Amino acid sequence: xxxxxxxxxxxxxxxxxxxxxxxxxxxxxxxxxLGDIEPDALDEAVGALGPRCVGLAVDVAKExxxxxxxxxxxxxxxxxQIVFNNAGVGGGPTIGTPKAVWDWVMxxxxxGVVNGINAFVPYFLExxxxxxxxxxxxAGLGGVPDMGAYCASKFAVVGIxxxxxxxxxxxxxxxxxxxxxxxxxSTRIFESQRNMPDxxxxxxxxxxxxxxxxxxxxxxxxxxxxxxxxxxxxxxVLGEHFWILTHERTALKTTELRLAxxxxxxxxxxDLERATKS
Ligand SMILES: NC(=O)c1ccc[n+]([C@@H]2O[C@H](COP(=O)([O-])OP(=O)(O)OC[C@H]3O[C@@H](n4cnc5c(N)ncnc54)[C@H](O)[C@@H]3O)[C@@H](O)[C@H]2O)c1
Numbered sequence: 630x631x632x633x634x635x636x637x638x639x640x641x642x643x644x645x646x647x648x649x650x651x652x653x654x655x656x657x658x659x660x661x662x663l664g665d666i667e668p669d670a671l672d673e674a675v676g677a678l679g680p681r682c683v684g685l686a687v688d689v690a691k692e693x694x695x696x697x698x699x700x701x702x703x704x705x706x707x708x709x710q711i712v713f714n715n716a717g718v719g720g721g722p723t724i725g726t727p728k729a730v731w732d733w734v735m736x737x738x739x740x741g742v743v744n745g746i747n748a749f750v751p752y753f754l755e756x757x758x759x760x761x762x763x764x765x766x767x768a769g770l771g772g773v774p775d776m777g778a779y780c781a782s783k784f785a786v787v788g789i790x791x792x793x794x795x796x797x798x799x800x801x802x803x804x805x806x807x808x809x810x811x812x813x814x815s816t817r818i819f820e821s822q823r824n825m826p827d828x829x830x831x832x833x834x835x836x837x838x839x840x841x842x843x844x845x846x847x848x849x850x851x852x853x854x855x856x857x858x859x860x861x862x863x864x865x866v867l868g869e870h871f872w873i874l875t876h877e878r879t880a881l882k883t884t885e886l887r888l889a890x891x892x893x894x895x896x897x898x899x900d901l902e903r904a905t906k907s
Contacts, residue, residue, distance in 0.1 A: 633658030636706040641716030643670035645816030649855035689741030714745035715764040718821035723777025738782035761806040812876030812904035813852030819845040851905040
């Protein structure tokens with residue numbers, strides 16, 4: 630797939646991986662439509678990225694908001710050929726995280742992807758052209774302590790993406806999908822609570838949650854630059870690759886250790902530091 634002259638819709642596009650990918654897509658000649666829940670960061674990004682970029686404040690957990698991103702792409706640039714379902718938030722440990730927090734994480738990380746698929750895939754199929762990129766994580770390839778809700782959401786994104794791949798291959802109508810599974814990337818993901826609904830904010834004051842957030846900040850800040858991820862996303866779209874493994878060694882090791890565990894071996898030891906460098 631060529632990027633020049635196409636239009637890419639990017640959710641979570643006001644910061645981190647989404648913003649870096651918007652810059653890369655613009656460099657390669659695409660127009661970009663950014664969707665994000667943070668209006669100030671979004672305005673700043675759109676202002677900085679120039680006339681081939683427009684933005685809309687959206688909550689990806691709301692179906693109608695994601696549909697409005699498609700409509701904006703049609704209005705501003707005459708259509709859309711790529712959707713990057715990337716908006717996401719961190720969660721909490723498997724033990725002790727209130728159901729309302731699980732719902733928030735699943736709403737953004739899973740419903741956001743489902744809403745992107747529903748809004749764009751039938752549209753792409755009708756036109757016989759399109760590419761979907763869904764953001765999962767290494768946390769979608771193996772369980773990690775203190776990240777139960779996040780792992781659940783990212784395993785779901787990997788599963789949805791694999792199913793979509795097979796459906797699109799059977800449809801054979803010029804539409805494909807990639808799944809992005811990074812390790813740690815230096816972004817503001819460890820401050821995800823900035824976008825939490827107000828009524829959930831007290832949850833962040835619990836000492837156990839503060840400790841998890843402290844560790845998350847340390848490993849995320851040691852992660853790779855978002856521009857590396859952006860390059861990998863662009864290359865996957867251009868090369869029509871399914872897996873985007875920015876931390877390939879760790880992704881493969883995680884999967885091998887899991888397979889050995891299934892075959893009766895010991896459970897894998899988890900070393901978060903291993904997932905910082907590609
Ligand atoms: N940074 C990492 O280490 C890492 C690793 C693996 C996967 N990821 C995934 O990468 C994706 C991007 O995260 P990032 O690391 O760039 O973090 P980030 O916090 O810098 O960016 C996430 C963006 O999503 C937006 N957002 C949050 N909730 C939203 C909602 N309901 N609707 C619309 N926008 C919303 C935020 O405002 C923000 O701009 C996420 O899906 C995350 O889970 C990140």
